[in-house]
Amino acid sequence: MLTITDLKASVAGNDILKGVNLSVNEGDVHAIMGPNGSGKSTLAxxxxxxxxxxxxSGTATYKGENLLDKEPHLRAREGLFLAxxxxxxxxxxxxxxxxKNALNALREHNGEEPVDAVEFRTILEENIRIVGIDNALLKRPVNEGFSGGEKKRNEILQLLVLNPALAILDETDSGLDIDALKIVASGVNHFRADDRAVVVVTHYQRLLNYIEPDFVHVLMDGRIVKSGDRMLAQELEARGYDWIRDELSEGDAA
Amino acid sequence: MADEPKTETMDAESAIQNEYRWGFSTDIEQDMAPPGLNEDVIRLISKRKNEPDWLLEWRLKAYRHWLTIKEPSWATVHHPPIDYNSIIYYAAPRKKKLLESLDEVDPKLLETYEKLGIPLDEQKMLAGVAVDAVFDSVSVATTFKDTLAKYGVIFCSFSEAVQEHPDLVRKYLGRVVPPTDNFFAVLNSAVFTDGSFCYVPKGVRCPMELSTYFRINAKNTGQFERTLLIADEGATVSYLEGCTAPQRDENQLHAAVVELFAHEKATIKYSTVQNWYPGDENGKGGIYNFVTKRGRCDGDHSHISWTQVETGSAITWKYPSCILKGDHSVGEFYSIAVTNNYQQADTGSKMTHLGKNTRSTIVSKGISAGHSANSYRGLVRMGPACNSSRNHSQCDSLLLGDQAAAHTFPYIDVQNPDTTVEHEATTSKVNDDQLFFLQQRGINPEDAVSMIVNGFCREVLMELPMEFAVEARKLLAISLEGSIG
Structure with a gap:
């Protein structure tokens, strides 16, 4: 679904990504972990x-097409979602x-009829239950006066309503208490399916207790330096990131 | 309380069309005065319109006063000097006889209205909007007059009112905006050619929204229309005014006067969607819209509400105002002013509190894009006898891009300590993160801007009658096209 090859990127003249390689297949859940400033959010x-x-420099291919040439709204319409x-x-x-406007933009792109009021209400009711947000938040301006947790749940609501093929969650767990974290995770698990993929970007392992990843990658100084299964995440939780750094410098010395 | 905006966002295709869509002109034989302004031209106008002597004298008095005063220079707008002697002050479509019905109206005129989207044809009038269409200086068709007549509501062109209801016109003309008011209002008083007149009798709630569509067509003509709206005791009326003008390279002057007069317990709601030609993207051409709009809450418990959506004109100079004379009277001003490219707007409101327990509200939303300049200018005056009166003003500016300017000039004059005046102002920018967020959800960049701007203006849009709100949303989107990279 997504293939990233030697991707390099900068922000405000600073090189952040220094050659990222990653391949995401349908049905996969990948976790990208790393210390602050390693480039996780930049990648997302x-x-x-x-x-x-x-x-x-570098490339990113999504559904067989060059992703990086496309305007943001077209990437979204083709099923790439960023929380x-x-x-x-x-x-x-x-x-x-x-x-409703976002959903209709996607539908139009897919050659479908705009959603009618009854259908839209059904979709909303089904999904606000999953993310546990109050009906009243739907009638309030987007994120205005929402608590930190409400904002994050609102992101997951958008994920469920828009139903993309690839969901990238950028530090969705930050600032959440354990109850909110569980709800967000259950929303993501609800979304999980054989024809969809999820990339979870996170600093901490705790979200991965609830969203079990198939693969875990460590991003450090703009590169993916280590990959493994979910045991790697637990090891990071227990030992921090320094041992990987040490491992790397030993490798460099050898 | 409507929680969810009732209208859909416009489709992407129409959002991309970047031209001024109302920029066609109609080729019709015109009856014109020679360019220039002098007493003979005024006499000619008055004669053509078969006016009584008192009205000619009224015009001449205004003209003589006009000769003694100077064009104001305090507004934050810049333009080359206006040559008042190169303007044609009277242009009328030549008509053979009085029109009995729409079938007799020149088909070209009807075609023009169709392009403007005015539902002149009575069969098409599903919404029950009565239209008094002003084409240059002469009103050509008035609809629903019969229905209105049943309620005793008079709604006709100004010229017709002068002929049919001279006593009412004479009683109220100039009571709110005297013929010796500001420079442009005085000019209008001397040379106005037509406009709309409305009288709603005691206790009558006008059964439909009244609407006037003004249009400047002839080249090099100024348009000086005069609108007079009177709500007698306990009457209620809602009036919609829409404006467009053809696309021309020269600048055209539009100096209108609107007077509203509200008696005891009367309510007048006056809504404007102004979409005069704004000039091209380099600032060439466009309308100078120098308009005086004022309402007088004369009776106790009277209520006047102005709502305006200003997206057009090269220069806008306009301050719809309320004189709150009656005790417990209420004045409101809700405004959206959008400027793009090289447009300039200096607009706001004046609330003059004279009676006791009077209340006024000002909500102004200014949006500036491109190289434009957008100023809010407002005056809240608390007179010596207006005990327990209150004003609340809120002025918000939204900037798109980094070349546009927004200014706020609130003037407050309090002569009575037993009053409350509140002023809030904010300035914000449409930021990249908001745009990116909406685009990341699949919304195209033009619609994303339109959604942010519509959200910013929501309080004001909600004040507009339904059918106008739809048009206003579309106009906002069209006016801001190309305003983001």
Whole structure:
């Protein structure tokens, strides 16, 4: 589904990604872990096409096409979804109105009829139950006055309603208490399916107690330096990141 | 309370069309005065319109006063000097006889209205909107007059009112905006050619929304229309005004006057969607929209509400105002002003509190994009006798890009300590993260801007009558096309 080859990117003139290789297949859940400043969020934003990031070399192929050439809204319409670390507020635009417009943009792209009011209500009701947010939040402006946890759950609501092929979660667990974390994880698990893939970007292992990854990668200084299964995440939780750094420098010395 | 906006966002295709869509002009024989302004031209206008002597004298008095005053220069707008002697002050489509029905209206005129989307044809009028269409200086068709007549509501062109209801016109004309008011209003008083007149009698709730569509067509003509709207005791009326003009390279002057008069317990709601030609993307051409709009809450418990969506004109100079004379009277001003490219807008409101327990609200949303300049200018005056009166003003500016300017000039004049005046102002920028967020959800960049802007304007859009709100949303999107990279 997604193949990243030797991807390099910079922001404001600073090189952040220094040659990332990653392959994500349908049905996979990948966790990308790493210390602060290693480039995790940069990778997520570059894949979604944030204008602040510049790709300097390398490729990313999504569903057999060059992803990096496409405008952000076209990437989204083709099924790439980014759950934001810091969801923004859109004053005056109600959550439901925004979601309906986003859903219809996707439907139009797929040659489908716009969603009617009854169908849309059904979709919303089904999904707000899963993410456990209050019906009233749908009528409020997008993220305005939402608590940190509500914002993150709202991201998962968007994920479920828009139903993409590839979901990238950028530090979705940050700032969540354990109950909210469980709800967010159950939303993601609900989304999980054989024809969909998930990339979870996280600093901590704790989210991975609830979303079991198939693969775990360690991103450090702009490169994926170690990959493994979920045992790797547990090892990182227990030992931190320094031992990998040590391992790497030993490797360099040899 | 409607929680979810009732209208859909416009489709992407129409959002991409980047031209001024109302920029066609109609080729019709015109009856014109020679360019220039003098007493003879005024006499000619008055004669053509078969006006009584008092009205001619009223015009001449205004003209003589106009000769003694100077064009104001305090607004934050810049333009080359206007040559008032190169303007044609009277242009009328030549008509053979009085029109009995729409069938007799020149098909070219009807075609023009169709392009504008005005539902002149009575059969098409599903929404029950009565239209008094002003084509250049002469009103050509008035619909639903009969229905209105049943309620005793008078709704006709200004010229017709002068002929049919001279006493009412004489009683109210100039009571709110006197013929010696500001420079542009005085000019209008001297040379106005037509406009709309409305009188809603005591206790009548006008059964439909009234609407006027103004249009400047002839080249080098100024349009000076005059609107007079009177709501008698306990009457209620909602009036919609929409404006467009053809695309021309020269600048055209539009100096209108609107007077609203509300008696005891009367309510007037006046909504405008102004979409005059704004000039091209280099600032060439466009309308100078120098308009005086004022309402007088004369009676106790009267209520006047102005709502405006200003997206057009090269320069806008406009301050819809309320004089709150009656005790417990209420004045409101809700405004969205959008400027793009090289447009300039200096707009706001004036609330003059004279009666006791009067209340006023100002909500102004300014959006500037491109190289444009957008100023809010407002005056809240608390007179010496207006005990227990309140004003709340909220002025928000939204900037798109880094070349646009936003200014706020609030003037507050309090002569009574027993009053409350509140002013809030914010300035914000549409930021890349908001745009990226919406795009990441599949919304294209133009629609993303439109959604953010619509959200910013929501409080004001909700004040508009339904059918106008739809048009306003589309206009906002069209006006801001190309405003993001």
């Amino acid at each position: 934003n570059v894949l979604a096409g944030h204008p602040a990031y510049t790709v300097t 934001f670390q810091h969801p923004v507020e859109i004053p005056g635009v109600t959550n439901a109105y925004f979601l």
